[in-house]
Amino acid sequence: MKDYKAAPIEPEMKRLLSFAEKMAWDASHITPEDIESIRSAGFSDRAILDAAHVTGFFSYMNRVVQALGADSKGATLTHAKHPDPNLF
Numbered sequence: 001m002k003d004y005k006a007a008p009i010e011p012e013m014k015r016l017l018s019f020a021e022k023m024a025w026d027a028s029h030i031t032p033e034d035i036e037s038i039r040s041a042g043f044s045d046r047a048i049l050d051a052a053h054v055t056g057f058f059s060y061m062n063r064v065v066q067a068l069g070a071d072s073k074g075a076t077l078t079h080a081k082h083p084d085p086n087l088f
Helices: 011-029 032-040 045-068
Strands: none
Touching: 011 032, 011 045, 032 045
């Protein structure tokens, strides 16, 4: 799926995916209103926790793979590139 916002999926799932996207970009921007929006879409606290765990795990793994210089085809690791000092 290239763009969940334009995809033919239920509005409730789009809310959950919007939460995941916001969390992946900067989890410190998640608000109580974000959580309540997902609850009001019918998701349980357990489902919200699961979504947060999956999002966090994928974010973590992406950073590990990028840091070690691996490619998306599973090639062996290369030397990590020097990070951009403006990144953080």
